Amino acid sequence: EAQVTQNPRYLITVTGKKLTVTCSQNMNHEYMSWYRQDPGLGLRQIYYSMNVEVTDKGDVPEGYKVSRKEKRNFPLILESPSPNQTSLYFCASSLSSVNEQFFGPGTRLTVL
Amino acid sequence: EDQVTQSPEALRLQEGESSSLNCSYTVSGLRGLFWYRQDPGKGPEFLFTLYSAGEEKEKERLKATLTKKESFLHITAPKPEDSATYLCAVPRSSNTGNQFYFGTGTSLTVIP
Numbered sequence: 001e002a003q004v005t006q007n008p009r010y011l012i013t014v015t016g017k018k019l020t021v022t023c024s025q026n027m028n029h030e031y032m033s034w035y036r037q038d039p040g041l042g043l044r045q046i047y048y049s050m051n052v053e054v055t056d057k058g059d060v061p062e063g064y065k066v067s068r069k070e071k072r073n074f075p076l077i078l079e080s081p082s083p084n085q086t087s088l089y090f091c092a093s094s095l096s097s098v099n100e101q102f103f104g105p106g107t108r109l110t111v112l
Numbered sequence: 113e114d115q116v117t118q119s120p121e122a123l124r125l126q127e128g129e130s131s132s133l134n135c136s137y138t139v140s141g142l143r144g145l146f147w148y149r150q151d152p153g154k155g156p157e158f159l160f161t162l163y164s165a166g167e168e169k170e171k172e173r174l175k176a177t178l179t180k181k182e183s184f185l186h187i188t189a190p191k192p193e194d195s196a197t198y199l200c201a202v203p204r205s206s207n208t209g210n211q212f213y214f215g216t217g218t219s220l221t222v223i224p
Contacts, residue, residue: 004155033212042216043156043199050209058211090155097210098143098203103155 002027004104006091012110013081021076021107023091031094032074033058033101034066036087043090049074050097081111115139116202118215125222128189133218135200136182143210145183147176148199150217156199159185190222 004025013019025032033048035058045058047066055068063085065077074093078085088108092101115138125131137145144163148156160169162178169176173194175186185198197217203210 031209035214040216043201043214045212045214048209048211054209056206056209092155100146100158100161101156101212102158106153106155 002102004091004093004102006089006104006107008107009105010108012112014112015082016080019078019081019109021078021089021091021109023074023076023104024072025074025091025093025102026072027093027095027102028071029093029095029102030071031097031099031101032068033092034064034074034076035090035092036060036085037090037106038087046076046089048097081109083111085109086111116200116213116215118198118200118218120218121216122219123221125187125190125220127191127222127224130186130188130190132187133185133198133220134182135185135215137200137202137213138181139202139204139213141205143203143205145178146201147183147185148201150197150199152197159198187220190220192222192224195220195222 007022030051034046035043044060049055049068091104094101117136119134147159150156160176165180177184197219199217201214
Protein backbone atom coordinates (compact mmCIF):
# COMPACT_ATOMS: atom_id res chain seq x y z
CA GLU A 1 0.00 0.00 0.00
CA ALA A 2 1.33 3.41 -1.01
CA GLN A 3 1.75 5.49 2.08
CA VAL A 4 3.64 7.99 4.17
CA THR A 5 4.37 6.83 7.70
CA GLN A 6 5.36 8.92 10.69
CA ASN A 7 6.54 7.90 14.12
CA PRO A 8 5.74 8.48 16.84
CA ARG A 9 2.11 9.49 16.45
CA TYR A 10 1.98 11.10 19.86
CA LEU A 11 4.82 12.45 21.96
CA ILE A 12 4.97 14.34 25.22
CA THR A 13 8.42 15.60 26.15
CA VAL A 14 10.15 18.26 28.20
CA THR A 15 11.96 21.42 27.19
CA GLY A 16 15.46 20.79 25.90
CA LYS A 17 15.26 17.03 25.38
CA LYS A 18 16.31 16.26 21.82
CA LEU A 19 13.85 14.31 19.74
CA THR A 20 13.43 12.94 16.24
CA VAL A 21 10.21 12.35 14.34
CA THR A 22 10.68 9.87 11.54
CA CYS A 23 9.01 10.02 8.14
CA SER A 24 9.15 7.38 5.45
CA GLN A 25 7.43 7.00 2.07
CA ASN A 26 7.26 3.96 -0.19
CA MET A 27 6.25 5.69 -3.42
CA ASN A 28 9.70 6.58 -4.72
CA HIS A 29 8.82 10.27 -4.44
CA GLU A 30 11.44 12.93 -4.98
CA TYR A 31 9.82 15.78 -3.02
CA MET A 32 9.33 15.54 0.73
CA SER A 33 8.25 18.14 3.22
CA TRP A 34 7.45 18.82 6.85
CA TYR A 35 4.58 21.01 8.04
CA ARG A 36 3.25 22.13 11.37
CA GLN A 37 -0.40 22.88 11.88
CA ASP A 38 -1.62 25.25 14.56
CA PRO A 39 -5.14 26.56 15.20
CA GLY A 40 -5.80 29.73 13.23
CA LEU A 41 -2.47 29.53 11.41
CA GLY A 42 -3.08 26.60 9.13
CA LEU A 43 -0.38 24.41 7.65
CA ARG A 44 3.03 26.04 7.53
CA GLN A 45 5.99 24.50 5.79
CA ILE A 46 9.03 23.89 7.99
CA TYR A 47 11.49 22.32 5.56
CA TYR A 48 11.27 20.76 2.16
CA SER A 49 13.51 18.54 0.08
CA MET A 50 13.41 18.62 -3.71
CA ASN A 51 15.47 15.42 -3.83
CA VAL A 52 18.26 13.71 -1.89
CA GLU A 53 20.68 16.47 -2.84
CA VAL A 54 18.55 19.56 -2.18
CA THR A 55 16.94 20.54 1.11
CA ASP A 56 15.82 24.02 2.04
CA LYS A 57 13.97 26.03 4.65
CA GLY A 58 10.28 26.72 4.49
CA ASP A 59 8.50 29.50 6.32
CA VAL A 60 9.08 28.37 9.92
CA PRO A 61 12.44 26.53 10.12
CA GLU A 62 13.71 27.97 13.42
CA GLY A 63 14.38 25.26 15.98
CA TYR A 64 14.21 22.39 13.50
CA LYS A 65 16.65 20.35 11.47
CA VAL A 66 16.14 17.77 8.77
CA SER A 67 18.24 15.33 6.81
CA ARG A 68 17.63 13.46 3.58
CA LYS A 69 20.29 10.78 3.40
CA GLU A 70 18.12 8.46 1.36
CA LYS A 71 15.15 9.00 -0.89
CA ARG A 72 12.49 7.37 1.25
CA ASN A 73 13.27 8.93 4.64
CA PHE A 74 13.07 12.51 5.84
CA PRO A 75 13.38 12.78 9.63
CA LEU A 76 12.57 15.96 11.54
CA ILE A 77 14.92 16.77 14.40
CA LEU A 78 14.26 19.08 17.31
CA GLU A 79 17.62 19.60 19.00
CA SER A 80 16.27 21.54 21.98
CA PRO A 81 12.46 21.55 21.94
CA SER A 82 10.59 24.45 23.48
CA PRO A 83 6.91 24.82 24.42
CA ASN A 84 6.22 26.93 21.33
CA GLN A 85 6.96 23.85 19.24
CA THR A 86 3.91 22.12 20.65
CA SER A 87 1.93 21.41 17.52
CA LEU A 88 0.57 18.84 15.08
CA TYR A 89 3.24 17.85 12.57
CA PHE A 90 2.73 16.36 9.13
CA CYS A 91 5.18 14.85 6.73
CA ALA A 92 4.27 14.80 3.04
CA SER A 93 5.74 13.50 -0.20
CA SER A 94 5.06 13.95 -3.88
CA LEU A 95 6.45 12.85 -7.21
CA SER A 96 7.84 16.32 -7.81
CA SER A 97 7.44 19.80 -6.37
CA VAL A 98 4.44 20.54 -8.61
CA ASN A 99 2.48 17.34 -8.01
CA GLU A 100 -0.10 16.58 -5.35
CA GLN A 101 1.32 15.74 -1.95
CA PHE A 102 0.52 12.64 0.05
CA PHE A 103 0.41 13.29 3.78
CA GLY A 104 1.29 11.13 6.72
CA PRO A 105 -1.11 10.60 9.63
CA GLY A 106 0.46 13.31 11.76
CA THR A 107 2.48 13.50 14.98
CA ARG A 108 1.00 15.38 17.90
CA LEU A 109 3.86 16.83 19.93
CA THR A 110 3.55 18.42 23.35
CA VAL A 111 6.58 20.11 24.88
CA LEU A 112 6.24 20.85 28.58
CA GLU B 113 3.69 39.43 -1.03
CA ASP B 114 2.55 35.93 -1.96
CA GLN B 115 -0.64 35.01 -0.14
CA VAL B 116 -3.37 32.41 -0.10
CA THR B 117 -6.64 33.39 1.57
CA GLN B 118 -9.66 31.19 2.09
CA SER B 119 -13.20 32.22 2.91
CA PRO B 120 -15.36 31.74 4.75
CA GLU B 121 -13.51 30.38 7.77
CA ALA B 122 -16.49 28.24 8.67
CA LEU B 123 -19.65 27.24 6.88
CA ARG B 124 -22.71 25.41 8.11
CA LEU B 125 -25.06 23.95 5.54
CA GLN B 126 -28.20 21.92 5.68
CA GLU B 127 -27.97 18.62 3.86
CA GLY B 128 -28.73 19.32 0.20
CA GLU B 129 -27.97 23.05 0.44
CA SER B 130 -25.36 23.86 -2.22
CA SER B 131 -22.64 26.46 -1.67
CA SER B 132 -19.13 27.52 -2.67
CA LEU B 133 -15.82 27.93 -0.89
CA ASN B 134 -13.31 30.51 -2.04
CA CYS B 135 -9.53 30.47 -2.31
CA SER B 136 -7.88 33.66 -3.51
CA TYR B 137 -4.16 33.82 -4.27
CA THR B 138 -1.56 36.39 -5.18
CA VAL B 139 1.30 34.07 -6.11
CA SER B 140 2.85 35.14 -9.37
CA GLY B 141 3.45 32.56 -12.05
CA LEU B 142 0.94 30.02 -10.82
CA ARG B 143 2.24 26.46 -11.05
CA GLY B 144 -0.96 24.82 -9.95
CA LEU B 145 -3.59 25.28 -7.28
CA PHE B 146 -4.32 22.28 -5.09
CA TRP B 147 -7.42 21.45 -3.07
CA TYR B 148 -7.31 19.08 -0.10
CA ARG B 149 -9.81 17.74 2.35
CA GLN B 150 -8.82 17.27 5.99
CA ASP B 151 -10.77 15.34 8.59
CA PRO B 152 -10.13 16.13 12.28
CA GLY B 153 -6.81 14.76 13.50
CA LYS B 154 -5.85 13.35 10.11
CA GLY B 155 -3.55 14.35 7.32
CA PRO B 156 -4.92 16.29 4.35
CA GLU B 157 -6.21 14.21 1.47
CA PHE B 158 -5.75 15.38 -2.11
CA LEU B 159 -8.83 16.35 -4.11
CA PHE B 160 -7.92 18.38 -7.21
CA THR B 161 -5.18 20.23 -9.03
CA LEU B 162 -5.97 23.12 -11.38
CA TYR B 163 -3.31 24.64 -13.60
CA SER B 164 -4.88 27.30 -15.79
CA ALA B 165 -7.69 29.84 -15.68
CA GLY B 166 -10.94 28.37 -16.91
CA GLU B 167 -10.07 24.85 -15.88
CA GLU B 168 -12.67 22.84 -13.99
CA LYS B 169 -12.54 19.45 -12.28
CA GLU B 170 -15.27 17.39 -10.67
CA LYS B 171 -15.48 14.57 -8.19
CA GLU B 172 -18.84 13.39 -6.91
CA ARG B 173 -20.52 16.44 -5.31
CA LEU B 174 -17.43 18.65 -5.61
CA LYS B 175 -16.38 20.85 -8.50
CA ALA B 176 -13.31 23.05 -8.49
CA THR B 177 -12.85 26.02 -10.80
CA LEU B 178 -9.98 28.44 -11.36
CA THR B 179 -9.69 32.06 -12.47
CA LYS B 180 -6.60 34.24 -12.62
CA LYS B 181 -7.08 35.39 -9.04
CA GLU B 182 -9.10 32.76 -7.25
CA SER B 183 -10.47 29.27 -7.13
CA PHE B 184 -13.86 28.06 -6.03
CA LEU B 185 -14.84 24.71 -4.61
CA HIS B 186 -18.51 24.21 -5.34
CA ILE B 187 -20.38 21.69 -3.24
CA THR B 188 -23.64 20.49 -4.75
CA ALA B 189 -26.29 18.89 -2.54
CA PRO B 190 -23.82 18.16 0.27
CA LYS B 191 -24.19 15.24 2.64
CA PRO B 192 -23.07 15.01 6.28
CA GLU B 193 -20.04 12.97 5.20
CA ASP B 194 -18.79 16.03 3.31
CA SER B 195 -18.16 17.71 6.66
CA ALA B 196 -14.43 18.45 6.87
CA THR B 197 -11.94 21.26 6.53
CA TYR B 198 -11.10 22.13 2.95
CA LEU B 199 -7.65 23.52 2.24
CA CYS B 200 -6.16 25.09 -0.83
CA ALA B 201 -2.45 25.37 -1.55
CA VAL B 202 -0.14 26.86 -4.16
CA PRO B 203 3.54 26.25 -4.85
CA ARG B 204 5.83 29.25 -4.85
CA SER B 205 9.16 29.21 -6.58
CA SER B 206 12.21 29.66 -4.35
CA ASN B 207 15.95 29.62 -4.95
CA THR B 208 16.14 25.85 -4.55
CA GLY B 209 12.75 24.68 -5.71
CA ASN B 210 9.15 25.07 -4.66
CA GLN B 211 7.67 25.97 -1.31
CA PHE B 212 4.02 25.43 -0.62
CA TYR B 213 1.62 27.97 0.80
CA PHE B 214 -1.56 26.67 2.36
CA GLY B 215 -4.63 28.69 3.18
CA THR B 216 -6.04 28.40 6.69
CA GLY B 217 -8.98 26.41 5.40
CA THR B 218 -12.76 26.44 5.45
CA SER B 219 -14.40 24.25 8.06
CA LEU B 220 -17.56 22.82 6.55
CA THR B 221 -20.33 21.30 8.63
CA VAL B 222 -23.26 19.66 6.89
CA ILE B 223 -26.27 19.18 9.12
CA PRO B 224 -28.61 16.24 8.43
